[in-house]
Amino acid sequence: MHLCSKNELLVCFEGVAEAKSDAPAFTSVVLDGAVILQMLKPGTAKTFEEYAHQVFIPYVEGQLRRASRLDLIWDSHKDGSLKTVTREKRGKGVRRRALSTAALPGNWHSFLHVNANKVEVFSFLSNVLVQTFHDDSK
Numbered sequence: 001m002h003l004c005s006k007n008e009l010l011v012c013f014e015g016v017a018e019a020k021s022d023a024p025a026f027t028s029v030v031l032d033g034a035v036i037l038q039m040l041k042p043g044t045a046k047t048f049e050e051y052a053h054q055v056f057i058p059y060v061e062g063q064l065r066r067a068s069r070l071d072l073i074w075d076s077h078k079d080g081s082l083k084t085v086t087r088e089k090r091g092k093g094v095r096r097r098a099l100s101t102a103a104l105p106g107n108w109h110s111f112l113h114v115n116a117n118k119v120e121v122f123s124f125l126s127n128v129l130v131q132t133f134h135d136d137s138k
Contacts, residue, residue: 003086028069031060033122037112042104048121049100052128060129072129074122077115087113098124 040059045051064070077083093113096105098120105111112118 027067028071029063029067030071030073031063033072033074033125034118037118037121038109042108045104047100047104048098048102048124049128051104052100052125053132056125057129057132072126074126076119084115087115093117100124 036056036059040055042051043055045054060070060072077087093107093110094105095114095116096102096111098117112121
């Protein structure tokens with residue numbers, strides 16, 4: 001098996017399909033929560049609660065403006081899977097608790113390298129989203 005980055009795979013597909021500039025209308029959006037965390041840096045947020053309300057929730061709300069339904073998924077990888085083994089080879093980060101008042105880590109990407117950190121952040125953000133949208137519907 002050859003390991004490569006996703007960017008390297010794009011070159012293989014360039015000659016296979018035409019690029020389209022006009023996107024069809026849609027009513028549903030499916031978001032990959034782990035990708036969103038990698039994409040959305042904490043910025044000026046100091047705690048996990050601030051990150052949720054200043055960064056993450058506004059992004060999700062922006063996506064909801066384009067669709068009437070939004071599904072947010074979080075990935076999980078079994079112990080011993082190829083993905084887990086590959087991540088373990090990259091090295092380890094520091095385990096930190098993802099609590100509402102806890103300070104955000106200085107190195108966001110390093111924090112996300114630890115599977116236990118990601119699982120806890122996934123749970124925390126899911127709960128905040130449910131509370132936010134449940135409160136908004138009242």
